[in-house]
Amino acid sequence: xxxxxxxxxxxxxxxxxxxxxxxxxxxxxxxxxxxxxxxxxxxxxxxxxxxxxxxxxxxxxxxxxxxxxxxxxxxxxxxxxxxxxxxxxxxxxxxxxxxxxxxxxxxxxxxxxxxxxxxxxxxxxxxxxxxxxxxxxxxxxxxxxxxxxxxxxxxxxxxxxxxxxxxxxxxxxxxxxxxxxxxxxxxxxxxxxxxxxxxxxxxxxxxxxxxxxxxxxxxxxxxxxxxxxxxxxxxxxxxxxxxxxxxxxxxxxxxxxxxxxxxxxxxxxxxxxxxxxxxxxxxxxxxxxxxxxxxxxxxxxxxxxxxxxxxxxxxxxxxxxxxxxxxxxxxxxxxxxxxxxxxxxxxxxxxxxxxxxxxxxxxxxxxxxxxxxxxxxxxxxxxxxxx
Amino acid sequence: xxxxxxxxxxxxxxxxxxxxxxxxxxxxxxxxxxxxxxxxxxxxxxxxxxxxxxxxxxxxxxxxxxxxxxxxxxxxxxxxxxxxxxxxxxxxxxxxxxxxxxxxxxxxxxxxxxxxxxxxxxxxxxxxxxxxxxxxxxxxxxxxxxxxxxxxxxxxxxxxxxxxxxxxxxxxxxxxxxxxxxxxxxxxxxxxxxxxxxxxxxxxxxxxxxxxxxxxxxxxxxxxxxxxxxxxxxxxxxxxxxxxxxxxxxxxxxxxxxxxxxxxxxxxxxxxxxxxxxxxxxxxxxxxxxxxxxxxxxxxxxxxxxxxxxxxxxxxxxxxxxxxxxxxxxxxxxxxxxxxxxxxxxxxxxxxxxxxxxxxxxxxxxxxxxxxxxxxxxxxxxx
Numbered sequence: 001x002x003x004x005x006x007x008x009x010x011x012x013x014x015x016x017x018x019x020x021x022x023x024x025x026x027x028x029x030x031x032x033x034x035x036x037x038x039x040x041x042x043x044x045x046x047x048x049x050x051x052x053x054x055x056x057x058x059x060x061x062x063x064x065x066x067x068x069x070x071x072x073x074x075x076x077x078x079x080x081x082x083x084x085x086x087x088x089x090x091x092x093x094x095x096x097x098x099x100x101x102x103x104x105x106x107x108x109x110x111x112x113x114x115x116x117x118x119x120x121x122x123x124x125x126x127x128x129x130x131x132x133x134x135x136x137x138x139x140x141x142x143x144x145x146x147x148x149x150x151x152x153x154x155x156x157x158x159x160x161x162x163x164x165x166x167x168x169x170x171x172x173x174x175x176x177x178x179x180x181x182x183x184x185x186x187x188x189x190x191x192x193x194x195x196x197x198x199x200x201x202x203x204x205x206x207x208x209x210x211x212x213x214x215x216x217x218x219x220x221x222x223x224x225x226x227x228x229x230x231x232x233x234x235x236x237x238x239x240x241x242x243x244x245x246x247x248x249x250x251x252x253x254x255x256x257x258x259x260x261x262x263x264x265x266x267x268x269x270x271x272x273x274x275x276x277x278x279x280x281x282x283x284x285x286x287x288x289x290x291x292x293x294x295x296x297x298x299x300x301x302x303x304x305x306x307x308x309x310x311x312x313x314x315x316x317x318x319x320x321x322x323x324x325x326x327x328x329x330x331x332x333x334x335x336x337x338x339x340x341x342x343x344x345x346x347x348x349x350x351x352x353x354x355x356x357x358x359x360x361x362x363x364x365x366x367x368x369x370x371x372x373x374x375x376x377x378x379x380x381x382x383x384x385x386x387x
Numbered sequence: 388x389x390x391x392x393x394x395x396x397x398x399x400x401x402x403x404x405x406x407x408x409x410x411x412x413x414x415x416x417x418x419x420x421x422x423x424x425x426x427x428x429x430x431x432x433x434x435x436x437x438x439x440x441x442x443x444x445x446x447x448x449x450x451x452x453x454x455x456x457x458x459x460x461x462x463x464x465x466x467x468x469x470x471x472x473x474x475x476x477x478x479x480x481x482x483x484x485x486x487x488x489x490x491x492x493x494x495x496x497x498x499x500x501x502x503x504x505x506x507x508x509x510x511x512x513x514x515x516x517x518x519x520x521x522x523x524x525x526x527x528x529x530x531x532x533x534x535x536x537x538x539x540x541x542x543x544x545x546x547x548x549x550x551x552x553x554x555x556x557x558x559x560x561x562x563x564x565x566x567x568x569x570x571x572x573x574x575x576x577x578x579x580x581x582x583x584x585x586x587x588x589x590x591x592x593x594x595x596x597x598x599x600x601x602x603x604x605x606x607x608x609x610x611x612x613x614x615x616x617x618x619x620x621x622x623x624x625x626x627x628x629x630x631x632x633x634x635x636x637x638x639x640x641x642x643x644x645x646x647x648x649x650x651x652x653x654x655x656x657x658x659x660x661x662x663x664x665x666x667x668x669x670x671x672x673x674x675x676x677x678x679x680x681x682x683x684x685x686x687x688x689x690x691x692x693x694x695x696x697x698x699x700x701x702x703x704x705x706x707x708x709x710x711x712x713x714x715x716x717x718x719x720x721x722x723x724x725x726x727x728x729x730x731x732x733x734x735x736x737x738x739x740x741x742x743x744x745x746x747x748x749x750x751x752x753x754x755x756x757x758x759x760x761x762x763x764x765x766x767x768x769x770x
Contacts, residue, residue, distance in 0.1 A: 066475060067474065067475040067478065069475075074471070074472060074475035075472060075475050075476050075533075075534055075535075076475075076476075077475065077476065077477070077478040078476050078477065078478070078536050079478075092478045093477075093478075093536075094477050094478055094479070094504065095478070096478040096479070097478060097479040097480055097483065100478065100479065100480070102478075165564060167510045168510075168511075168563040168564075169510065169511070195511065195561070195563045196563065198563045198564060200556070200558050200564060200566070201564070202563060202564035245508055245510065246507070246508070247507075247510075
């Protein structure tokens with residue numbers, strides 16, 4: 001009798017605790033804070049036993065998660081409800097949106113009734129909000145080429161490499177060439193292409209300085225003159241207004257440089273300096289006599305050795321210093337650097353022709369195109385003897 | 388259905404051989420979910436088979452949606468602000484919801500939608516849904532306007548692969564960061580046990596029309612297409628058909644096709660032979676700066692008309708008899724961007740998707756001035 005009383009007292013004491021404890025709450029994964037799932041715990045042991053005895057139940061009957069709205073007519077969020085030990089968990093099919101308000105309805109009475117344990121659970125309706133998306137550093141310019149402090153006044157292109165894909169609208173309101181002394185914008189410096197000249201990833205932008213203003217003897221050059229003047233200082237500015245593909249502002253950026261003498265000579269790779277690797281794992285360093293186009297050089301150089309084409313990585317450290325490191329190391333022997341005739345320096349001059357062929361007066365070594373053939377430079381690798 | 392027993396190794400070899408032979412098909416993989424990568428285009432055949440054009444996988448999936456009651460719609464269908472309701476299913480906001488295509492089941496009259504969560508990345512007025520992301524969710528809307536996700540694991544399917552689709556690394560000329568691959572499949576139509584597929588192949592003349600016999604048990608063929616586009620004043624072989632439908636003109640089967648900046652072109656079906664380079668006849672220029680989005684034939688009091696939904700122009704109605712009566716072919720630049728077969732306009736700005744809804748109605752997804760996207764049916768009698 002005493003034992004029975006104790007059991008009754010215990011039941012009376014514990015029952016409300018069970019009723020109050022099994023409530024839905026939002027649980028967010030710390031690694032992906034915007035991803036939420038809803039859990040109901042702890043389920044009373046009798047319910048857990050009942051669930052395991054009963055076999056599969058349709059979890060959607062007992063735990064309904066919706067986007068919160070005033071009318072309450074929106075369909076439940078797609079997902080699945082699973083039973084894990086002493087808890088019920090709703091896992092949405094797609095990650096929930098940041099700061100989304102949700103309602104979580106646990107139909108405990110129905111579950112208890114379906115399990116033949118009426119009264120053991122209560123209904124519960126709760127609301128919650130998904131946390132904000134983690135702050136992300138703004139997209140920024142991670143590389144500018146050419147990056148030299150002095151650039152020829154007939155420079156043809158800049159390349160801006162961004163850390164994330166950028167939205168290509170109204171670029172020329174945000175990206176400007178400015179006279180560093182007066183602070184005034186150089187008008188019509190760039191060819192204005194509405195959505196910009198982007199690589200497929202949307203991260204590298206080519207800024208084309210107006211070739212008509214650079215090329216002597218054509219109308220824009222005669223009327224407006226070149227955008228850069230030898231001896232003057234300029235700033236290339238990425239100002240406010242530029243946004244990434246998610247609409248977040250891009251960090252501002254500026255590069256100060258001075259315009260130097262124009263480059264109007266053919267490329268002469270035979271005059272370039274080659275720093276020969278001393279060890280099998282060293283890079284070969286190539287130093288052109290003039291800054292070369294950093295995008296073109298990446299696809300214009302090929303290294304061939306005793307066993308044919310050499311696979312490796314090309315690093316354009318500056319427009320005047322390029323390093324190539326072979327993937328599998330060097331072998332002793334003779335190597336060739338093959339340079340495609342399509343390579344240009346930063347002013348558009350190639351091995352076989354000058355970009356800006358003067359129409360009168362001295363033309364230096366401009367001359368006529370020599371024909372499109374690859375130029376080959378040689379170097380020899382002599383490795384130290386092995387220990 | 389009983390099947391002969393084939394060893395797994397032989398099956399694998401046969402499957403690999405079929406896969407690599409262009410235009411031959413992988414068959415129903417019993418119990419497995421179809422490996423759809425992108426629901427670029429949805430089209431129903433008259434028997435209720437749902438064809439899903441998958442540009443990423445360069446594959447046409449034919450889905451058997453199973454037994455379902457036949458329903459002839461008589462009531463209006465109205466689902467206001469459908470993006471908010473889809474967002475509720477997806478656990479996100481309406482601003483993220485992107486509907487890539489719509490098709491009405493001719494059996495149940497349920498409306499099917501190909502959906503993704505990619506709208507917030509839209510940043511260019513020329514972008515179409517497939518330019519932004521891949522639709523991977525199929526949603527069914529019943530006559531009562533209730534939405535539910537279609538579980539693809541529950542459907543049986545077959546598939547046909549398109550030979551020589553445009554390579555994924557080919558970039559669109561003026562849509563920044565857009566692979567041409569998204570336009571491998573721009574529209575599908577089924578007629579006489581043939582699946583017609585418009586889109587881009589990897590040929591130099593990329594605009595292509597594939598024909599696949601259905602059921603998928605034969606060789607796919609491809610024809611490259613060329614048209615004269617009066618608004619641009621030039622021949623075009625790169626821009627794909629945006630929407631088309633088979634139609635019989637002067638007693639012969641044709642395809643009626645509409646392109647960006649809205650030339651309307653006819654191709655005689657018999658000319659679409661394997662490997663042929665086919666020149667279309669441009670019969671109309673409907674206006675520049677516009678994507679034709681969907682073309683639907685309907686019958687109002689016994690008279691057939693063609694309705695064309697547009698991205699930047701109103702809903703257009705074209706009388707096929709005017710196309711038959713038009714004898715010329717536009718081969719010179721069109722001043723003022725419009726020429727040829729006439730069209731009437733109807734109230735229908737902002738219609739982004741259009742299909743039939745029974746015989747008496749059309750169904751549209753329409754962006755209303757208030758900003759919401761509504762799924763609405765409209766009686767053909769009012770057109």
